[in-house]
Amino acid sequence: MSMAAATPAAADSIFRRNLASFMGNRLALASAVVVLLFVLMAIFAPLIAPQDPYETDLFRRLQPPAWVEGGEWGYLLGCDALGRDIFSRIIYGARISIFVGLTVIVLATGIGIVAGLAAGYLRGWVDVVISRVVDILLGFPYLIFAIGLMAMMGPGLGNIILALAYKEWVIPARVVRGETLAVRELEYVEAARALGASPRHIMLREILPNILSPVVVVSTIRMANVIILEASLSFLGLGVQPPTASWGSMVSDGRAFILEAWWVSTFPGLAILLLVLAINVASQGLRDAFDPRFHE
Amino acid sequence: MSALLEVRGLRTVFHTRAGEVWAVDGVDVEVRRGECLGIVGESGSGKSVTFASVMGLVRSPGRVAEGQIVFEGRDLRALSAREMRAVRGKEIAMTMQDALTALNPALTVGEQIREALEAHDETLPARGQARRAAIRAKSVEMLGLVGIPSAESRLRQYPHEFSGGMRQRIMIAIALACRPKLLIADEPTTALDVTIQAQVLELITDIRARLGMSVVLITHDLGVVAEHCDRVMVMYAGQVVESGPTEDVIASPRHPYTRGLLASIPRPGLRGQPIKPIEGQVPDLIGMPPQCRFYSRCPLRRDACLAPVAMRPAGEGRSARCVLLDEVPA
Amino acid sequence: MSLGKLIERLLQLVPVLLGVTLIVFVMMALTPGDPVQIMIGDQTITPEQEEALRRGLGLDRPIVERFFVFLGNAAQGDFGQSFYHRRPVADVISERLPATIELSLVALIVALVTAIPLGVLAAIRKNSIFDKLATVGSLLGVSLPGFWFGILLIMLFAVQWHILPVSGRIGYASEVPTITGFLLIDTLLHGNLPAFWDAVKHLILPAVTLGLPMTAILMRVTRTSMLEVLRQDYVTFADAKGLSRRRVLFRHALKNALIPTVSVAAIETGSLLGGNMIVETVFGWPGLGRLVVESIFLRNYPLVQAAVLLYAVIYVGLNFFADILYTILNPRVKL
Ligand SMILES: Nc1ncnc2c1ncn2[C@@H]1O[C@H](COP(=O)(O)OP(=O)(O)OP(=O)(O)O)[C@@H](O)[C@H]1O
Ligand code: SF4
Ligand SMILES: [Mg+2]
Numbered sequence: 001m002s003m004a005a006a007t008p009a010a011a012d013s014i015f016r017r018n019l020a021s022f023m024g025n026r027l028a029l030a031s032a033v034v035v036l037l038f039v040l041m042a043i044f045a046p047l048i049a050p051q052d053p054y055e056t057d058l059f060r061r062l063q064p065p066a067w068v069e070g071g072e073w074g075y076l077l078g079c080d081a082l083g084r085d086i087f088s089r090i091i092y093g094a095r096i097s098i099f100v101g102l103t104v105i106v107l108a109t110g111i112g113i114v115a116g117l118a119a120g121y122l123r124g125w126v127d128v129v130i131s132r133v134v135d136i137l138l139g140f141p142y143l144i145f146a147i148g149l150m151a152m153m154g155p156g157l158g159n160i161i162l163a164l165a166y167k168e169w170v171i172p173a174r175v176v177r178g179e180t181l182a183v184r185e186l187e188y189v190e191a192a193r194a195l196g197a198s199p200r201h202i203m204l205r206e207i208l209p210n211i212l213s214p215v216v217v218v219s220t221i222r223m224a225n226v227i228i229l230e231a232s233l234s235f236l237g238l239g240v241q242p243p244t245a246s247w248g249s250m251v252s253d254g255r256a257f258i259l260e261a262w263w264v265s266t267f268p269g270l271a272i273l274l275l276v277l278a279i280n281v282a283s284q285g286l287r288d289a290f291d292p293r294f295h296e
Numbered sequence: 297m298s299a300l301l302e303v304r305g306l307r308t309v310f311h312t313r314a315g316e317v318w319a320v321d322g323v324d325v326e327v328r329r330g331e332c333l334g335i336v337g338e339s340g341s342g343k344s345v346t347f348a349s350v351m352g353l354v355r356s357p358g359r360v361a362e363g364q365i366v367f368e369g370r371d372l373r374a375l376s377a378r379e380m381r382a383v384r385g386k387e388i389a390m391t392m393q394d395a396l397t398a399l400n401p402a403l404t405v406g407e408q409i410r411e412a413l414e415a416h417d418e419t420l421p422a423r424g425q426a427r428r429a430a431i432r433a434k435s436v437e438m439l440g441l442v443g444i445p446s447a448e449s450r451l452r453q454y455p456h457e458f459s460g461g462m463r464q465r466i467m468i469a470i471a472l473a474c475r476p477k478l479l480i481a482d483e484p485t486t487a488l489d490v491t492i493q494a495q496v497l498e499l500i501t502d503i504r505a506r507l508g509m510s511v512v513l514i515t516h517d518l519g520v521v522a523e524h525c526d527r528v529m530v531m532y533a534g535q536v537v538e539s540g541p542t543e544d545v546i547a548s549p550r551h552p553y554t555r556g557l558l559a560s561i562p563r564p565g566l567r568g569q570p571i572k573p574i575e576g577q578v579p580d581l582i583g584m585p586p587q588c589r590f591y592s593r594c595p596l597r598r599d600a601c602l603a604p605v606a607m608r609p610a611g612e613g614r615s616a617r618c619v620l621l622d623e624v625p626a
Numbered sequence: 627m628s629l630g631k632l633i634e635r636l637l638q639l640v641p642v643l644l645g646v647t648l649i650v651f652v653m654m655a656l657t658p659g660d661p662v663q664i665m666i667g668d669q670t671i672t673p674e675q676e677e678a679l680r681r682g683l684g685l686d687r688p689i690v691e692r693f694f695v696f697l698g699n700a701a702q703g704d705f706g707q708s709f710y711h712r713r714p715v716a717d718v719i720s721e722r723l724p725a726t727i728e729l730s731l732v733a734l735i736v737a738l739v740t741a742i743p744l745g746v747l748a749a750i751r752k753n754s755i756f757d758k759l760a761t762v763g764s765l766l767g768v769s770l771p772g773f774w775f776g777i778l779l780i781m782l783f784a785v786q787w788h789i790l791p792v793s794g795r796i797g798y799a800s801e802v803p804t805i806t807g808f809l810l811i812d813t814l815l816h817g818n819l820p821a822f823w824d825a826v827k828h829l830i831l832p833a834v835t836l837g838l839p840m841t842a843i844l845m846r847v848t849r850t851s852m853l854e855v856l857r858q859d860y861v862t863f864a865d866a867k868g869l870s871r872r873r874v875l876f877r878h879a880l881k882n883a884l885i886p887t888v889s890v891a892a893i894e895t896g897s898l899l900g901g902n903m904i905v906e907t908v909f910g911w912p913g914l915g916r917l918v919v920e921s922i923f924l925r926n927y928p929l930v931q932a933a934v935l936l937y938a939v940i941y942v943g944l945n946f947f948a949d950i951l952y953t954i955l956n957p958r959v960k961l
Contacts, residue, residue, distance in 0.1 A: 136645030139942045140934075143900030144918075148650065148934045151922040152657040228771050232904055235773045236919055251774050255908075258781050266781075269774030277769040284765075353865055356752075377871070385868030392866070397859040401958050402881045411877075412867045454957040470867065 015213070021289040028285020034278035042094040049088035050074060053245050057083035062261040078263040080253055086263065089245040090271045096157070096239075096246040097275065100230040101223045103161050108168035109219045115169065116176025117203045121184055130173070137170045146229060150238040157240050160233055164226055175218050179211035213290045220283035224276045231272050247272045298369075300478055300510050301327040301350065301388075306363035308342075308349045315582040319345040319358070321534040324607070327478060332504060332511040334525030334542065336518060336557070340578055341531040343514045344393060347480045351390055352380045368477070386416035389476035393483045393514075395464040399455035406451030409435040409470050416474040438469040442499060461492040468496070472503060479504070480512045485520065497524055518557065522546055527613075530554050533579055533589040536607065540614030550616040553590050588618070596620060635949070639942060646938045647700065651693050654931045661685065664925045665709050705932035710924050715932045719914060724807030725795060726906070726913035730898045732810075732829055733837035738891060741841045745848025745887070746880060752853060760845060767842025772901055776835040776908035783831060791828050793910030800824040832909040836901050840894045847890045852883040885955045892948030896941040 023029060041048060051074070060083035066073045077086040119130040137145070149163035183189060184207065192206045233239040234248030242249065247268040254265030308320040320342045327333050335343050349360045352372065365372040372383065384390075392398035400408060410431050413420065417434070421427040432451070439447035442465035455463055464484065471479055481500060485493040501524050504511050513525055521528050521542055528546075529539040530553065538551040549555045556574040576593035588594070588601040600619045610616040662680050671679075680686055683706070684695055699705065705715035748760040784792040791797065796809055800821035805812045810829075813822035855861065856879055864878040902915035910916070914933060921929045 132641065132645065135642050136649065138945075139642050139646045140649075140938050141896050141900040141941050143897075143903060144934055144937045147903065147918070147922065148653050148930065151927075151930055152653045154658065224769065228769075231771050232773060235771075235904065236907060238922070248771075248773070251771075251777065255777060258777060258785055262781050265774065265777050269771060269778070272771045272774065273766075273769055276771070277765060280765055280769050348862075351866055353862055355862075381868045381870065383868065384866055390863075390866040392859050392863050394859055398863040400860040400864065400878050400882070402885075402956070403877070411869055411873065415867065415869050415873075456958045467863070 018213070018290045022285055025285045025289065028282050028288075031278040031281035031285070034274065035282055038094055038275050038278070039098055041091055042098045045091045045095055049085075049091045050076070051085035051088040053084060053088040053092040054243055055084060059083065062257060062264070064261070065263050065267075077267045078261070080250070080264050081257060081261075086250070086267055089250060090247065090268055092245040093247040093250060093268060093271065094275070096234075096244065097227050097230060097272070100157070100160055100164070101227040104164045104168055104226045104230075105219050105223045107161070107165040108222075109172045109215065111165070111169035112172025112174075113176050113208065113215065116173040116178075117180055117207065119173070120177040120180025121199065121203050121207065127177075130177075134170050134173060137167050140167065142167060143229060143232060146233060147236070147238060150233060155238055155241050157244075160230055160239050163233070164229055168222065168226065171222055172215055172219060175215055176211060179214060180207055183207050183210055217283065217287045217290055220279065220286055224279040224283065227276055227279070228272070299326045300329045300368060301325065302364075302366045303346075303350060304364040304366075306346065306349055306365065307361045308345050308354055308358060309361050310358040312357060312582075317581045318584070319534055319581060320349060321581075321584075323363075323531070323534070323536050325350075325529065325536075327510050327512060329477075330504075330508055330510055331526040332501070332513055332524055334521035334528040335512060335514045335531060336516065336521060336528060337531035338578055339516075340581075342534040343531055344482055346531070347390065347482065347512060347514065351384060351388060351480070353384075353390075382416070385412055385471075385476070386474045387476055388478045388480065389471035389474065390480040391464075391467045391471045391482060391484055393486070395467050396460060398467050399463055401455055404452055404454055405458070405466055406435060408455075408466075409438060409451070409473055412470050412473045434473070438473050439466070441472070441503065442466070442469040443495070444469070461488050461496070464488060464492075464496055465499070468499065472507070475507055476509060478510045478512065480514070482514045483516065484513070485515070485517070500524075518546070530557070533584070534581060535589060535617065537590065537618070538610070538614075538616040540610070540616075541612075544611070544614060550610040550614065550621060551590075551618050552594050552596050552620070554616075556593075632950075635946065639946060642942055643939065644697075646942065647697060647935060648693065650931055650935045650938065651696055653934070654927050655689060655692075657927055659925050659927075661709070661927060664927075700932075700935065705935075706928040708921075708926055708929045710921065710926045710929075715929050718917070718929060719932060719936065721807075722912065722914045722917050725809075725911060726902055726915060728808045728810065729829065729832055729836060729905070729911060729913060730895070730902060732833040733840070733898055734891070734895055736833050737837040737840040737844055740837075741844035742848050742884070742887065744841075745845040746852055746875070746883075748845070748849045749852035749856065749883075750875070757849075760849070764842040764846045767838050767845075770838060772835055772839065773904045773908050775838065776831065776905055779831045779835060780908070790831055795828050795912055796821065796825045797828075832905050832911055835908070836898060836905045839901070840891070840898060843894055844887055844891055848883060848887045851886045852879060855879045855883045858882075885952065888955060889948045889952045892944050892951055896944045899937050899941060 057079070060075065060079040062081055063075055063079040063083070064071045065078040066076050068078075071078060075085050075087070077090070079085055080089070115130050115134075119127040140148075145167050146163045149166060150159060153159040153163065180203075189202060189206050192202050197206070230239060231246070231248030231251070234246040235252045237249070237252065239248055240246045250268035251265045251272075254261065254263075254268075257264050303323065303325040306320055306323045306325075307318060310317040310319055323342070323346055325333075325346065335346075337343055345354065345358070348354050349363075350365055350367075350372070352360075352375075354360055360373065363373070367383065367387065372380065375383065399405070413431050413434055420430050420434075435451055436447045439450065444450060444462060444465060450458075455466070458466065468481070468484065471481075479500070484496055484500065488496060497520060500511060500513070503509075513520070515521060525542050527540065528542045530537050530545075530551065532553050538545060538549065538554045540550075545554065546558060549558055553574070574593055579589060579592055585602075586604045588597070588605040591597050591601050594601070598619070605617050605619055607615045607617045608621045610621050661683065662676060662685065665679065666676065684692060687695070703716050705719075707713065708715045708718045711718050744760055748757040751757050780792055783790040796813075800813070800818070802809075802812050802816045802818055802821055805815050809825040810822065813819075813825055861874060861879055864874045869878075899915075902913065903919055904915075905911065906913045906916035907919055914936075918930055918933045921927075921933070
């Protein structure tokens with residue numbers, strides 16, 4: 001049974017039980033902590049980074065990591081072709097990944113909720129129009145759509161966010177629409193309707209709180225995807241432009257040096273992997289705890 | 297004559313998050329050749345799990361923990377997985393409680409009969425056209441036996457193309473395909489309407505007579521037991537509480553639980569009457585104290601019932617699990 | 627499924643395809659940069675010549691009209707000229723397509739033949755070490771950024787161990803005249819086994835990189851649906867019939883468990899298309915994906931437009947195919 005059936009009052013205690021269940025899942029909890037560390041790293045990048053991520057130093061060109069001969073502990077993960085400290089650039093790069101990930105998901109979830117509620121509750125032509133647009137957007141492979149948009153809009157942080165959000169909202173919209181359809185005929189919604197509540201009130205106050213947890217679960221899972229997509233666009237040179245440090249473009253920078261300097265590509269990619277993996281594990285834990293339909 | 301199937305001290309446990317559930321806790325069963333044994337008891341009393349244990353079909357998180365299961369002199373629990381597969385379907389066949397879910401939706405009915413024949417029937421020609429023809433003929437014969445018209449063409453159809461009653465019969469046809477010595481029919485009539493119920497039961501009784509097999513009939517319906525079973529066994533909370541010849545048990549039940557079951561049914565028209573619930577709840581099988589399991593609901597309970605209560609003889613071919621039998625000589 | 631239903635479902639695709647075309651058209655119309663200026667490049671031409679060029683491209687017409695012209699031409703396979711190649715876009719694309727299809731198909735096959743057995747095994751041995759490893763592996767698989775994983779593989783297998791080539795489809799020495807455009811087939815048709823082997827070696831790393839996320843997803847789906855199916859009564863009943871373990875697992879359980887796997891596979895094949903751009907770029911694979919990425923930087927917009935549209939059409943087609951496959955595999959569903 002979906003949580004959607006719960007009355008608003010019961011929803012709170014269910015939430016608490018689910019939260020307890022999530023806290024009991026040690027691996028998921030540890031992953032959530034890793035995600036949090038990445039976020040803190042992004043926020044406090046200037047305080048943490050041992051070096052200036054933009055300072056070039058031709059004497060340190062392709063300097064290896066500290067533990068390899070020729071490395072220095074002040075430059076833990078070595079330096080890139082311009083002699084910039086890779087570790088510091090990774091710390092700054094977290095800002096881009098996390099900022100894009102969060103903004104896209106927040107934007108997309110916001111739009112998705114509005115569109116999904118409208119389609120699912122108001123039905124009629126609103127539903128037809130929204131569902132058509134959703135169908136058409138689903139007709140594009142994600143990365144290709146984003147690449148097309150980036151080609152059109154040109155590179156840049158704001159454009160990446162737009163390019164990804166243009167399609168991303170479809171996913172929460174579909175979830176919200178489905179859940180809304182399931183909830184709209186339930187007793188307490190009927191009751192609110194009978195009492196003369198406005199559609200706006202019903203959608204936002206009666207329906208939304210009850211369908212929020214599947215939406216949040218889906219959104220956290222999607223965030224991992226968005227981060228990989230941003231990194232992919234940056235890798236292709238369609239993302240933020242140099243010299244801004246982003247993990248995807250750092251990996252791309254290292255491609256030219258795979259013969260002599262493996263560390264240039266390896267570490268930024270590892271950072272992506274770690275963050276995405278942590279988000280995936282944590283969100284799977286969230287899903288198991290909060291969305292009973294996925295219980296195995 | 298010795299028993300066909302003899303089960304001694306069977307205990308089957310499920311390891312659940314809440315704790316260990318002893319779904320079957322010290323059950324003895326005896327099935328004689330050619331007889332029909334009825335098993336009755338409330339939902340959750342362990343009827344299905346008992347016979348899933350006999351068939352070796354208890355799945356994780358469940359496990360047969362103790363007991364002997366002797367079929368024609370062989371201890372089934374000692375058999376290898378491969379040897380057990382040769383027993384299943386061929387020596388002991390089973391129909392499932394829910395016919396609607398027991399047939400594979402992705403395979404044709406013909407294939408589901410055929411594979412049973414192919415697994416066990418040694419009388420079939422070894423290979424080629426002759427084998428196919430023989431299998432086909434047998435499949436049609438089995439469907440005919442359970443009363444499915446134009447069987448030939450229906451072999452190609454999928455389960456969802458048949459009605460519930462027909463699926464029930466197809467399942468019986470599959471179970472009977474290899475002429476087993478024992479058929480375990482787990483509630484073969486639930487989910488069927490009354491006329492079809494009667495047909496299915498007549499069918500089983502009829503085939504039993506013709507093939508000379510034994511039948512274990514698990515049911516909620518005491519009327520069905522009265523009409524079709526030679527002996528009856530009453531289960532409660534994972535244990536047998538009473539067993540004996542059907543007529544004797546119905547005429548003079550010895551266990552308060554059996555009496556409760558029978559008291560709720562107007563006689564003599566037992567037929568088609570569901571068991572009316574007795575006051576109270578079936579006890580939780582987790583962490584059960586070693587007392588009489590019916591204690592919480594028994595109108596006749598006394599202090600002596602707080603100790604473990606074993607089965608006692610209760611007259612000719614009968615036994616029951618109640619301290620009252622010690623006081624009132626049978 | 628009846629022919630009528632099939633046609634009805636096909637007709638439902640029309641508005642989606644129209645919408646997709648419209649979006650691609652608008653995307654490119656809004657793209658900054660005047661195509662005529664891009665075409666002219668460094669050459670000096672008179673304003674009259676420029677005007678003629680503009681008219682020749684139909685750029686002097688109102689935008690709505692241009693959309694219908696584009697639509698009409700696209701329907702006939704005419705996507706205009708590739709600025710860069712100075713040849714019809716359709717020709718350039720069809721030259722590159724076989725390389726992309728070959729890579730995608732091999733990746734798909736690699737994914738299917740590894741994911742399904744692993745998923746089944748994980749389900750049968752639920753909670754075993756193997757199952758836990760498979761779970762970790764599939765989480766890793768969906769979390770690995772493909773472009774990085776590809777570079778990692780190159781550094782290990784090509785640079786470090788010299789087992790496999792760094793990039794490309796085939797070595798110069800092994801090149802064979804084109805017949806089908808699929809090198810695995812062409813080399814065999816020429817009876818050139820060393821060349822075939824060379825092509826295989828070039829395929830391994832890109833195919834693994836491309837197929838990995840799909841493998842991870844399909845393994846997960848297979849495991850979950852297999853576990854679901856193994857709980858079903860019909861599996862117990864199949865066991866009760868005394869069938870061999872193999873028959874119960876593969877005929878009874880797997881046949882049902884594969885229904886979701888196959889539909890997810892068809893849909894996920896669409897994401898292979900996106901992955902292609904990355905993987906082809908990393909491995910210097912001369913396919914459509916790399917061509918598109920290059921074209922973006924060359925501002926070769928007609929080609930980008932045509933390719934994005936082509937990808938979208940393939941994607942919609944795959945989703946349609948997934949639906950059809952689902953009904954074929956599942957006798958209960960009637961469209
Ligand atoms: N897979 C399982 N996991 C945990 N407990 C189980 C499982 N299967 C059965 N049980 C336990 O075994 C008990 C007996 O179940 P069983 O199916 O044998 O009852 P039954 O007498 O056949 O009931 P019904 O008349 O409803 O078929 C149940 O109460 C349940 O607690
Ligand atoms: S043993 Fe005691 S409690 Fe149990 S049935 Fe007999 S009288 Fe009742
Ligand atoms: Mg049962």
